[in-house]
Amino acid sequence: MASKVWIDGGVRDASQARVPVFDRGFLYGDSVYEVLRTFGGRPFALDEHLDRLERSAERIGLVLPERSQIEKATRASIVATREPECYLRIMVTRGAGPIGLDPALADAPRLVVMALPLVLPEERLYHDGVAVALVSARRNVAGAPGAVDPQVKSGNYLNSVVGVAEARRHRAYEALLCDGVGRLAEGSSSNLFLVRGGRLATPPLSVGLLEGITRRHVIALARRLGLAVDELALWPVDLEHAEEAFLTSSVRGVMPIVRLSTLQREEKTIGLGRPGEITKRVGEAYLKAAEEMSRAAG
Numbered sequence: 001m002a003s004k005v006w007i008d009g010g011v012r013d014a015s016q017a018r019v020p021v022f023d024r025g026f027l028y029g030d031s032v033y034e035v036l037r038t039f040g041g042r043p044f045a046l047d048e049h050l051d052r053l054e055r056s057a058e059r060i061g062l063v064l065p066e067r068s069q070i071e072k073a074t075r076a077s078i079v080a081t082r083e084p085e086c087y088l089r090i091m092v093t094r095g096a097g098p099i100g101l102d103p104a105l106a107d108a109p110r111l112v113v114m115a116l117p118l119v120l121p122e123e124r125l126y127h128d129g130v131a132v133a134l135v136s137a138r139r140n141v142a143g144a145p146g147a148v149d150p151q152v153k154s155g156n157y158l159n160s161v162v163g164v165a166e167a168r169r170h171r172a173y174e175a176l177l178c179d180g181v182g183r184l185a186e187g188s189s190s191n192l193f194l195v196r197g198g199r200l201a202t203p204p205l206s207v208g209l210l211e212g213i214t215r216r217h218v219i220a221l222a223r224r225l226g227l228a229v230d231e232l233a234l235w236p237v238d239l240e241h242a243e244e245a246f247l248t249s250s251v252r253g254v255m256p257i258v259r260l261s262t263l264q265r266e267e268k269t270i271g272l273g274r275p276g277e278i279t280k281r282v283g284e285a286y287l288k289a290a291e292e293m294s295r296a297a298g
């Protein structure tokens with residue numbers, strides 16, 4: 001398996017890729033990043049991921065390298081892996097410099113692109129569905145003074161890290177984080193959808209969540225399939241009573257949820273306790289559409 005990393009202007013074996021300890025990504029999580037995968041060897045929705053990277057960078061005043069350079073690094077890393085399908089992680093740190101929080105201390109942005117063999121979740125998880133746990137870690141509240149906007153995909157994921165640790169203690173696959181007032185926001189690295197009355201429902205961006213690229217594609221696709229999609233505030237009780245539920249993310253695609261561990265640590269079955277028909281339909285349609293779109297993008 002060939003894992004390759006673009007760093008400091010060229011592709012290297014992953015084992016040879018090094019970041020200096022004075023890099024601000026390492027010191028402070030002062031970085032932005034994207035994760036995507038290839039379909040048929042081509043990066044899926046690269047433009048949308050680079051748009052989001054630019055929005056994240058702009059919100060924290062980080063100046064990115066030229067977009068053409070990021071694209072070049074991404075494609076060069078994919079080619080170098082010689083893998084049929086890759087996991088791609090595109091990162092830009094603010095650079096290195098003397099210790100101190102002032103961004104002006106940074107020298108120049110550092111671009112790192114990891115291209116790793118794609119390892120998808122085990123098939124049985126799609127077949128049987130997964131458990132999620134509501135956790136006490138909270139998502140930064142959108143618009144709260146002083147809090148970094150959850151729309152920024154930055155190198156600081158501590159809320160999510162702590163949330164996942166809590167979820168694992170309850171043997172759950174993914175942590176669900178709420179906002180400051182207890183509304184459902186999203187998973188630690190995924191977005192959440194419910195099926196209620198045959199319609200899809202997902203928390204709105206105003207709750208404070210990362211606008212997933214998969215979330216956006218799933219909303220558009222569901223509407224094309226004739227399914228209504230509501231973006232509205234949802235509470236844990238809505239999940240408990242949902243007919244079906246699923247997670248979305250670039251690597252996982254559409255992952256069915258069948259069990260919930262509540263904040264009181266009660267175990268609840270979601271729907272019939274197995275992946276629902278609408279979830280399966282959306283999941284299959286998403287995979288097909290992603291393959292077709294990647295092929296068309298060339």
Ligand SMILES: Cc1ncc(COP(=O)(O)O)c(C=O)c1O
Pocket residue numbers: 035186187188189190191209210211212213214215248249250251
């Ligand atoms: C916090 C968070 N929410 C949602 C997602 C899903 O986003 P996407 O569908 O773009 O992968 C991610 C992806 O890593 C994430 O980190």
